[in-house]
Amino acid sequence: MSEVKISAEPRTEFGKGGARRTRRAGKVPAVLYGHGEKPKHIALPAREFAAAIRHGGANQLFTIDITDGTQALALTKAIQRDPIKDTFEHVDLLLVRRGEKVTVDVPVQLVGEAARNTLVMHENDTLSVSADATRLPESLEVSIEGLEAGAHITAGDVKLPEGVELIVDPTTVLVVISGAPTAEQLDAEAGVETEEPAGEEGTVEQPVEAAQA
Incomplete structure (x- = not known):
């Protein structure tokens, strides 16, 4: 699987209201965590992130350039989608190192x-x-x-x-x-029963008598 480079910016607003404003701005709320580091809240460009997931699947590896001057290598760990709009609500990203097994x-x-x-x-x-x-x-x-x-x-x-x-x-x-x-x-x-052909219920067939001369 190839790495995808993507930009991100730190998020300072949290909670449902902050997440909604992030999404309205065309970005996906995300959190970076792992290796004992303090979780970092970031916002990813929604269009670029969606394109990467369509191409690489749910286990896409990202090289993330954050506007605070830091860079992270991370793997998508969990993705929350809106079931109606089919948009990304939130993403968990796991920090990894080259050569590390996951x-x-x-x-x-x-x-x-x-x-x-x-x-x-x-x-x-x-x-x-x-x-x-x-x-x-x-x-x-x-x-x-x-x-x-x-x-x-x-x-x-x-x-x-x-x-x-x-x-x-x-x-x-x-x-x-x-x-x-x-x-x-x-x-x-x-529960469909197979019917056999039969005469009308209640009818009795009478023998045919030979006509008298």
Whole structure:
């Protein structure tokens, strides 16, 4: 994952009112913390930050130039979004050092197509790994190409890039391939009964008598 340079300025207003004013000014309220240092409240340019997250994902690494003359290398730790506007409400940034190992949850992307008449159940869409803060993978690809019903993929099956270590239990199931339900099974789950053709209820068929000469 490449580093993104971004500018920031110190924040002196706090609380909900201060955060709203920061956002109205086109900036995202953020806090820098880690390595035992006192948390530093900053404001990031919203447009540049959004573009970086779209490109690099939630684990984007930033080199932050602060207008007070300081610089920080930081990793996005937590992002709060407005569920309606889909804008950034607040960002937590973790201070890191080059060569330092950090643990993050990396998105798992499925590639390929399973066999016909199967269902793919993505049980876990992230994988917890440890790696150098400057060499974190943006995502991990898992191939499901041609997998038949009954197959499954665990965390231990995923091929990790060099220098990346698995943190989660290797037996953790990521993907399960099952058989697609038949039409009869779907009808049964929906409570639909199969009707057999029959005459009208209450009618009795009479034998046909031969006409008398």
